[in-house]
Amino acid sequence: xxxxxEMQTTWKQLCALEEIPVLGSRVVKGTKHGDIAVxxxxxxxxxAIHDKCPHKGGPLSQGIVHGRSVSCPLHNWKIRLEDxxxxxxxxxxxxxxAAKVENGTVFLQL
Amino acid sequence: MRKLRLAMVGNGMAGVRTxxxxxxxxxxxxxxxxxGAEPHPNYNRILLSPVLAGEMSLQDIxxxxxxxxxxxxxxxxxxxxxxxxxxxxxxxxAEDGSEREYDRLLLATGSTPFILPVPGKDLPGVIAYRDVAxxxxxxxxxxKHKHAVVIGAGLLGLEAAxxxxxxxxxxxxxxxxxxxxxxxxxxxxxxxxxxxxxxxxLKFLLPKFTAELIAGESGRVGAVKFKDGDTIPADLxxxxxxxxxxxxxxxxxxxxxxxxxxxxxxxxxxDPRIYAVGECANHRGIAYGLVAPLFEQAKVCANHLAMYxxxxxxxxxxxxxxxxxxxxxxxxxxxxxxxxxxxxxxNDPGAGVYKRVVxxxxxxxGAVMYGDTKDGAWYFQxxxxxxxISEIRDHLxxxxxxxxxxxxxxxxxxxxMPDSAEVCGCNGVCKGTIVKAIQEHGLFTxxxxxxxxxxxxxxxxxxxxVEQILASxxxxxxxxxxSHSKAVCGCTxxxxxxxxxAIREHKLLSVQQAIDFLEWKTPNGCASCRPALNxxxxxxxxxxxxxxxxxxxxxxxxxxxxxxDGTYSVVPRMxxxxxxxxxxxxxxxxxxxxxVPTVKVTGGQRIDLLGVKKEDLPLIWHDLGEAGMVSxxxxxxxxxTVKTCVGAEHCRFGTQLSMSLGVKLEKMLFxxxxxxxxxxxxxxxxxxxxxxxxxxxxxxxxxxGYEIHVAGNGxxxxxxxxxxxxxxxxxxxxxxxxxxxxxxxxxxxxxxxTVHYIERVGLDHVKKRVLDDEENxxxxxxxxxxxxxxxxxxxxxHAEKPELRRAFEAxxx
Numbered sequence: 001x002x003x004x005x006e007m008q009t010t011w012k013q014l015c016a017l018e019e020i021p022v023l024g025s026r027v028v029k030g031t032k033h034g035d036i037a038v039x040x041x042x043x044x045x046x047x048a049i050h051d052k053c054p055h056k057g058g059p060l061s062q063g064i065v066h067g068r069s070v071s072c073p074l075h076n077w078k079i080r081l082e083d084x085x086x087x088x089x090x091x092x093x094x095x096x097x098a099a100k101v102e103n104g105t106v107f108l109q110l
Numbered sequence: 111m112r113k114l115r116l117a118m119v120g121n122g123m124a125g126v127r128t129x130x131x132x133x134x135x136x137x138x139x140x141x142x143x144x145x146g147a148e149p150h151p152n153y154n155r156i157l158l159s160p161v162l163a164g165e166m167s168l169q170d171i172x173x174x175x176x177x178x179x180x181x182x183x184x185x186x187x188x189x190x191x192x193x194x195x196x197x198x199x200x201x202x203x204a205e206d207g208s209e210r211e212y213d214r215l216l217l218a219t220g221s222t223p224f225i226l227p228v229p230g231k232d233l234p235g236v237i238a239y240r241d242v243a244x245x246x247x248x249x250x251x252x253x254k255h256k257h258a259v260v261i262g263a264g265l266l267g268l269e270a271a272x273x274x275x276x277x278x279x280x281x282x283x284x285x286x287x288x289x290x291x292x293x294x295x296x297x298x299x300x301x302x303x304x305x306x307x308x309x310x311x312l313k314f315l316l317p318k319f320t321a322e323l324i325a326g327e328s329g330r331v332g333a334v335k336f337k338d339g340d341t342i343p344a345d346l347x348x349x350x351x352x353x354x355x356x357x358x359x360x361x362x363x364x365x366x367x368x369x370x371x372x373x374x375x376x377x378x379x380x381d382p383r384i385y386a387v388g389e390c391a392n393h394r395g396i397a398y399g400l401v402a403p404l405f406e407q408a409k410v411c412a413n414h415l416a417m418y419x420x421x422x423x424x425x426x427x428x429x430x431x432x433x434x435x436x437x438x439x440x441x442x443x444x445x446x447x448x449x450x451x452x453x454x455x456x457n458d459p460g461a462g463v464y465k466r467v468v469x470x471x472x473x474x475x476g477a478v479m480y481g482d483t484k485d486g487a488w489y490f491q492x493x494x495x496x497x498x499i500s501e502i503r504d505h506l507x508x509x510x511x512x513x514x515x516x517x518x519x520x521x522x523x524x525x526x527m528p529d530s531a532e533v534c535g536c537n538g539v540c541k542g543t544i545v546k547a548i549q550e551h552g553l554f555t556x557x558x559x560x561x562x563x564x565x566x567x568x569x570x571x572x573x574x575x576v577e578q579i580l581a582s583x584x585x586x587x588x589x590x591x592x593s594h595s596k597a598v599c600g601c602t603x604x605x606x607x608x609x610x611x612a613i614r615e616h617k618l619l620s621v622q623q624a625i626d627f628l629e630w631k632t633p634n635g636c637a638s639c640r641p642a643l644n645x646x647x648x649x650x651x652x653x654x655x656x657x658x659x660x661x662x663x664x665x666x667x668x669x670x671x672x673x674x675d676g677t678y679s680v681v682p683r684m685x686x687x688x689x690x691x692x693x694x695x696x697x698x699x700x701x702x703x704x705x706v707p708t709v710k711v712t713g714g715q716r717i718d719l720l721g722v723k724k725e726d727l728p729l730i731w732h733d734l735g736e737a738g739m740v741s742x743x744x745x746x747x748x749x750x751t752v753k754t755c756v757g758a759e760h761c762r763f764g765t766q767l768s769m770s771l772g773v774k775l776e777k778m779l780f781x782x783x784x785x786x787x788x789x790x791x792x793x794x795x796x797x798x799x800x801x802x803x804x805x806x807x808x809x810x811x812x813x814x815g816y817e818i819h820v821a822g823n824g825x826x827x828x829x830x831x832x833x834x835x836x837x838x839x840x841x842x843x844x845x846x847x848x849x850x851x852x853x854x855x856x857x858x859x860x861x862x863x864t865v866h867y868i869e870r871v872g873l874d875h876v877k878k879r880v881l882d883d884e885e886n887x888x889x890x891x892x893x894x895x896x897x898x899x900x901x902x903x904x905x906x907x908h909a910e911k912p913e914l915r916r917a918f919e920a921x922x923x
């Protein structure tokens with residue numbers, strides 16, 4: 001697969017998939033976009049979104065992951081992992097980033 | 111494979127609600143066709159009265175617009191009455207000649223107003239009050255004519271009369287009974303209501319029997335003549351003398367009807383392919399005319415249409431509210447009195463307040479209220495739950511303080527609150543926002559309101575008030591869920607009780623097992639149900655069930671309290687509120703080393719280090735652990751603290767050794783997870799400096815031994831603990847407290863404090879299990895000790911298991 005430059009972004013190797021708990025997450029600190037939360041679903045898909053709830057900036061990485069959403073630990077907004085959008089009736093969006101798993105390794109596109 | 115075909119006759123609230131429920135659980139099962147006799151999409155019929163009164167427009171009360179039908183792929187045929195069902199050929203035929211085949215047919219034909227069979231009933235200007243066309247006719251008549259007569263002083267009649275009066279007509283209400291709303295109100299309440307309606311300009315004639323409607327010069331109705339010979343002028347006559355279920359279509363197809371289309375508990379008619387819901391259906395002898403039961407029917411019917419085959423409708427207890435602005439009337443249940451019933455009455459005509467509750471066998475069976483109806487929802491809940499009220503009987507009439515000690519008591523009447531008044535103090539939601547959301551989005555339940563406005567979704571202390579606003583906005587359509595059968599969350603239809611039972615009986619040992627076994631609708635639950643399931647598994651099967659960290663709220667995963675900026679607070683345990691110079695030094699050192707910005711003494715007699723970064727948590731724990739300290743669980747649904755006073759160790763008044771007993775209790779309960787947080791206190795004498803009266807378990811030392819109080823709560827709403835028992839020795843205190851807490855751990859619903867648990871099951875039940883039955887007490891106590899044995903301090907556990915530390919370490923690229 002292509003791991004070279006596309007639109008000035010690159011796939012960066014992050015960690016092994018097992019290092020992220022199922023229905024859990026890890027935080028990537030200090031990227032040029034700030035902190036990024038990387039989530040793992042029950043079917044081993046990974047998603048990455050800005051670690052900041054659109055509501056009051058809560059750390060989404062600390063929330064409970066269910067289906068393809070995470071509930072913010074501060075006020076329970078539900079944020080969709082695929083695109084960072086808040087679930088209705090709440091309105092807001094956290095920036096999402098491309099992430100993928102290859103041969104048991106997680107990559108993040110930055 | 112071809113989809114099944116579902117045809118629905120009638121496009122009203124009950125039918126469309128059934129479709130909504132069906133689409134939620136089986137979105138792709140059917141091709142759906144809807145026939146509606148009216149030209150409008152589904153609207154909220156209950157809100158026709160505000161439309162008539164000029165407070166809302168037709169657009170405001172549409173529940174499902176045309177787009178909704180399109181979005182859900184539903185064929186909508188309006189202005190089109192179905193005239194024939196061919197059950198053999200499974201086809202229906204409509205007025206305009208169109209026909210549709212069906213695999214399942216849903217009849218939701220509603221009801222028709224009862225028209226008095228008197229001469230002149232067909233004259234122009236004589237109408238019923240049922241739909242948008244009638245409402246328009248009334249609005250039109252009000253603009254051109256002066257005298258209106260409303261026949262029938264039921265809910266609908268009075269709302270019509272009020273609306274017409276507001277539109278400037280001179281309105282007389284005629285009724286055959288001795289008082290108005292005789293099916294919903296008793297005479298004293300009805301008299302007060304009549305008086306205030308008279309003040310609004312309505313006139314009443316009762317009891318009065320209509321004999322004839324007489325035409326005026328124009329051929330339009332001109333007067334009403336009564337059996338006693340009196341005649342009054344009338345340019346508009348509104349018949350509101352009751353409704354009759356619409357059964358003509360069903361009867362013509364040979365479906366059994368008896369004052370409604372007869373249905374069984376699955377809403378199925380005599381023909382198994384045909385279902386009926388709403389006002390047209392007769393279930394166990396009752397055809398309901400209020401909206402709340404119809405919604406319950408819709409849910410059950412949808413469940414069977416989706417072929418789940420598990421729901422059953424058992425009938426509803428209904429409540430009534432009159433939607434006349436500025437007048438509060440509420441009634442529920444059976445208040446006719448009779449043998450074995452008792453009345454408690456509060457009657458204050460000067461203040462315009464009347465309340466009457468009817469009791470039978472220590473249970474509430476009926477309630478009528480006028481003027482002050484803020485506790486209607488509360489009474490109704492107790493009525494539905496068949497709750498034993500013997501313990502609260504002496505203050506039953508003064509209402510439910512769960513409406514809030516948070517400043518809401520003063521402005522009690524939801525309907526009289528200004529729109530700008532804050533209802534939810536946690537999320538800053540005003541009354542106007544809630545009302546607007548209810549109207550714009552067609553909300554009917556507390557959960558809907560929580561989702562859309564966030565009101566009452568945090569601490570919950572304004573729940574009563576939000577329920578009131580909901581009830582006053584949508585009237586009788588409001589149906590509080592009965593708390594025994596309320597689903598855990600949207601992921602399931604099972605209640606907490608059912609889930610606990612299944613986990614126990616089928617030995618479910620993990621969250622995922624429970625989700626699979628109980629056929630959750632979502633693959634892995636949500637943030638509401640997963641923590642509950644995890645607690646139920648580990649409390650039912652200690653040492654066997656898997657404790658799933660990802661199903662715990664972050665505080666219980668990080669063993670610290672998350673703060674608004676994403677940092678954490680750390681509270682080391684101080685057994686019984688006691689500490690040492692060494693511990694204090696270690697805390698001071700840690701606070702300096704990790705640059706803790708705030709150090710605070712907590713209400714639970716210990717020290718809180720606030721503003722710790724997540725990655726520092728394992729380090730600070732390590733340092734505190736070196737000094738012999740363990741986690742204080744200040745974050746958990748678990749044992750928090752045992753607060754103590756100085757006691758007989760030093761205090762000149764002390765009668766018992768409160769500090770050492772507090773330490774023993776806290777050590778016994780260390781690591782105890784529970785449905786909600788648990789706090790204890792031990793005071794050494796009745797002066798009670800440890801404030802044992804507001805704790806889940808409060809011990810008060812007296813000269814002859816110890817008093818044990820349970821189910822107190824000092825939080826959102828202060829509840830004084832109830833006296834449980836008195837005993838002589840420390841060992842007895844430990845055993846009784848432990849057994850009580852174990853019973854709560856085994857029977858409590860997740861997030862239910864001891865006070866709410868006891869409210870639900872009754873103190874008598876707990877006394878029977880813990881005090882009267884010694885064998886059971888000992889068994890409970892042993893189960894508690896077994897569950898807690900070998901509990902390891904989470905800080906130590908983290909130090910020993912590197913894989914646990916990973917969650918605290920950041921990644922980098």
